[in-house]
Amino acid sequence: MLQKDTYAAIDDYNDAVLHGIVKIASKMGISTIQSYQGSQIFEAIGLNSDVIDKYFPGTVSRVEGISIEDIQKDVDYCHSEAFDPLGLAVDDTLNSIGNHKERSGQEEHLYTPATIHLLQEATRTGNYEEYKEYSKLINDETKAIKLRGLLDFNYPEDGGISIDEVEPVESIVRRFKTGAMSYGSISQEAHECMAIAMNTIHGKSNSGEGGESPERLTIGKDGLNRCSAIKQVASGRFGVTSEYLVSAQEIQIKMAQGAKPGEGGQLPAGKVYPWVAKCRHSTPGVGLISPPPHHDIYSIEDLAQLIYDLKNANMKARISVKLVSEAGVGTIAAGVAKAGAQVILVSAYDGGTGAAPRNSIYNAGLPWELGVAETHQTLIMNDLRDKVILETDGKLLTGKDVLVAALLGAEEYGFATTPLITMGCVMMRVCNLDTCPVGIATQNPELRKRFKGKPEYVINFMKFVAQELREYMAKLGIRTVDELIGRTDLLKQKEVPYNRANSLDMSKILSTEFANVKVAGYNEKKVFDFELEKTIDEKVILRKLGSALRDKRSTTLDINVTNTDRTLGTIFGAEITRLYKNSLDEDTFTIKCHGSGGQSFGAFIPKGLTLELVGDSNDYFGKGLSGGKLVVYPPSDAKFKAEDNIIIGNVALYGATSGKAFINGVAGERFCVRNSGAIAVVEGVGDHGCEYMTGGRVAVLGATGKNFAAGMSGGIAYVLDEHSTLYKHLNKAMVSVEELTNKYDILELKEMIQEHVEATGSQRGKDILASFNDYVPKFKKIIPYDYKRMLNTIVQMEEKGLSSEQATIEAFYANTRR
Template structure:
């Protein structure tokens, strides 16, 4: 049975709602008459009738059938002119469509070929359509995989989405059960938007518009009359001009252009203003810019995704002002690791573990566990093969020319307890470094952040959805994650309510561009701030959107030596940018009456909603969840005032370090014997850290320190152990043996005199040798799942493994 999804366009929201009710009745009657497939079609629109948006129509019918207990009696097929992108398909399937016919997309492809557009001469229309269908299918599979769903049947009607800007009554009636935290547009505003588009298609005097092409849209790339982008030719020019000529007056022109978003409403913070009732203080009493600069860091951009010149420029700039740059996922050039002016202070540990060695971790101030990326949560990083030049492959311990995709999950983190273990491992690999956990702002991130705090992380980073990651699929870039304003407010409120706020530092990032952005983030609870796109723009980025193609014309997102020679960025330009931001932050602090950043953090009462947002879509928005003041029942500070207790003073390694001093200081061979129990976690890692500190990446001569254990080892036995250390265990071990092995040797065998057949018994747990880069692992017996995932050069001998062994090896 075919249902027409058209309504009387002149009747506004009332007509739209009434037509949906008519459709419900028609579908119910069709089922009673024996229909088994309902086709929801928006064909045959005319001057009087416009199509109901296919997502609204599909979700509404799906939920009505669920409510009336008829949903399992029919299949829904959607014939939609407005479905064209992967996200559209995913939404329609997620809200109940069993099949989709995006007929207008098909017709447009055929039309483009017939018109000879975009180099499509001689392309067979049938082949082009097949390619489009295949691309949409693969895109939906990618979305399903990052949500952890294996079959389309499970994904159909699962509605694992969060809505931003839909009114509660609309969601309740037509998208029942979907999370929508801010209210927003209802049927009336949707009908207004449809009417605007409908009148473009049916103008009163067509002859006056006949020569004009359709609007481009400009969703992905800036267009003069298209969608508003915060970085557009005007703001990019002013920012580059200001930072290169060191002119604060031009920088203020740039920030006022970015900040005046209230009429465009490009961001949630555009809806906020500073409260009027604050008592200002003289700017001389506000803490100096040099203190504020220490709270800034650059985003995680890997050596590989951007050129050595760009990567190093950011590091040199940040080190010179006491701030921090971030390696991203891809290791760091060995030459830079030991140079305090050129090294990145924050070392990232992501699911691919590329370039993560004992030496890399030892030379860090902060170690960041990337649980997710703001621009593309649920997906691993990706470096196309043509960007994996020999020098990049060497840093990442992989093969030149072969593309690198990180696994979506960390294979040693399948629960919050596993995350706690990795935090403990990294803290052992470098006790003086802070351990970060990077999360994405989405529904429930506050609960996860509370777990991260209990898992003893020193810092939690809430990353916003409008992060710019150049290598993100466009679907993810535009449609995954949530605004940091929501995630940060939820995190601050949850941590305060649970008495956890004073033991963890909260950081945020995602299109921070001005002093106003920083101050709003601080008032919502952030203590530290990450910038990625803006420093690249300062360094010459012109937003060409070709980061993944190795063709960047300004030498930033490329490894091609010829293009890299065009790189025009200099550390002092980046320093100017951050100094200007800090100065603007000071001006706003003085205006709001705060003398120090610590005083300002979490004081959400200094924010207010804009009294009269004059955008026609904004009337129904309710941003009170962002401005809610948490119940501080534990009467704690609203920022971090005390560190985490990592319990390293109880480590068995402290005894080993004391006994191995001759080897660590002079390279004299040492032999040690110890009993071990399963409460002794991460054994050998602290010892390895001392060796790496003294002897760098080369380590000691083979077998210099030899430790013989008897008993049952806890988690992460021998993690990140460098060359020169041999750990011999008679007994058995738990999970994560030899994680990140960096040249050491591990031997596990049954106790002498055991009567069982060793090769038939399990002697060690899951995820052994994960991310190992060199060294040897000899295991007399069987082990669990995910053995040697992401091994990049260690030799491992074992007598039997579980599922998923040896995947992603390079």
């Protein structure tokens, strides 16, 4: 850089700064520079009030910290490292300070070769004494790497109680969970290993957002339970089917991720192996994008609707919402509790995926100590604390960490990186490259053979942590974990041998105002009442179709609906899934509805259930469609043209994985967003149609709004372009526009329209079929480039004589190993 022309260097710097601003604005959902200016979308950690008041007025800073003089010393030091103070030399090498990877003599890390080795040895041999050596290094009193490193305990003078009086390990580990790591980001072996381990000790493993193979949802022939107890629902909705939800003990809505709040996710094409693609209902070798926001959540009311939808999809499951530690998370958590969540997870910045961008890992999110304390206190102030379970995760490494989390208010505790280490992770930091040398963060079959992890290793770690927690509890004179919750009076700030660390003020975290409040934790008697017994599914459908459901007898039912009847058909659909999974024939049960459908009409309904609506429907129509059929058309006496009027609301078929939808009218915005496999026919769509679509087929028999096919990486859309306006409405970044010349495409489109006419009686469809050959040139085929290349390669491989399965694998390697 020093050899560059001055003007070129300045241009490069400006480009980098501009790119950074745009990136941050996009993560925060900010579209214009006017909204960005003065938005103060950050919080300060480690700056004292004098610096804040003078240079960052109005910025939140809760723990004080260094002064302007300290900052000046840092700047002087860095400058003198690069430039000789006497001007005799310039050091143009950029030294690594060990932020990302361990560097001897540089930035302190909790995970070092020594701690990793001790933990792996301890968990493999079941040696608790060796674990205590690991714990001693992590909890080193002379270090203050994390905020909790500044905390100590107020032990009673009487020496506490006997450890025999403390809650047993077997009870404590039921509060433990493994973090949300998707099948796709980590290997099948690692994913299943954690699930078996946590099910064995009655804890909970988390599926992450990649779905889960149906074979894992039931106990295997070997008697092992590989089913993740927590099923995550993230913005991409990958693999979220009725069967997936029904199998859950807890369903977690991921609003954000601790290591990269505000960002979506991305699974590189090279990690989308055929078996991963099958699980995610996508195409092998085609990269997958999770949108930054949930497109059905733009307000707390929308979140309440999704919570309600998921509760309908599995009445027995707890609904959890994952938030990120940030300023104001307490206020957000209060809204989440009012929306009906039973578990609130406050996730920290320093847990984290190895695949997150470095600038996010180090510059976004906050420690859980801040988030948990604020959330616990805010929930108590709003009389909501007993309605929810408070959970945290993010670099929980020892029993001491769990103790601090409990004393600040958390009742359940998540571990992610540490279980991976017990299974063999060596912190290579190549999680996103599919080159993990120990077979954990990879799908490569050869590298997966190197996986040496066993469920016993994870079990040993969880039990060691629980045992260490018991030892601390005995010293504190506390018998049960419930008695620990929110007891900040048992914590105190301690002096450490670092002046800067001692400048931090933890008094807000350690506020004892609520330490002895009677309502300090969750009370299952105060749980949110969803009043599901008042739904049409419970009051009418299950009562009238109950015997037919048990007998698997084909039946039709007529009912009246209003727009207050939300999530209609989902409870009945869940019962179908519970009894028959996906084995019923199409149209086994047909429910004909008259009136206006409420939000989430037909959400997650499975194969065998058909909902026919004579009227119109609200937003989220067909959310997560899982094999069922949806039909909507106006009443026969309607005075308007169906093809010119909106009949369903926004965000229809969000995350649909299979099934069919026939809409005799126009849909609102974001039609078929993240469609993974459903077949849909509609007579016009609003803006952002087919956004982030990864599979399925869509036929639009009318006009489209702006930004059609943005982020679309799979599936095909056939769009009627009578007035040649499609091209200017299309987002062309990832898709091509083609004429309909292929006979298979023409036949497929015709069959879709025919079925649409049969289901809805659409006049628009009849007109097209009557002059079909004249209409064919007016249709455009929208197909993603990567998807098309993959399909063509599969065909080429099949022409060489390979089976369909083998052709897919060879096509994957051909397209991703270039």
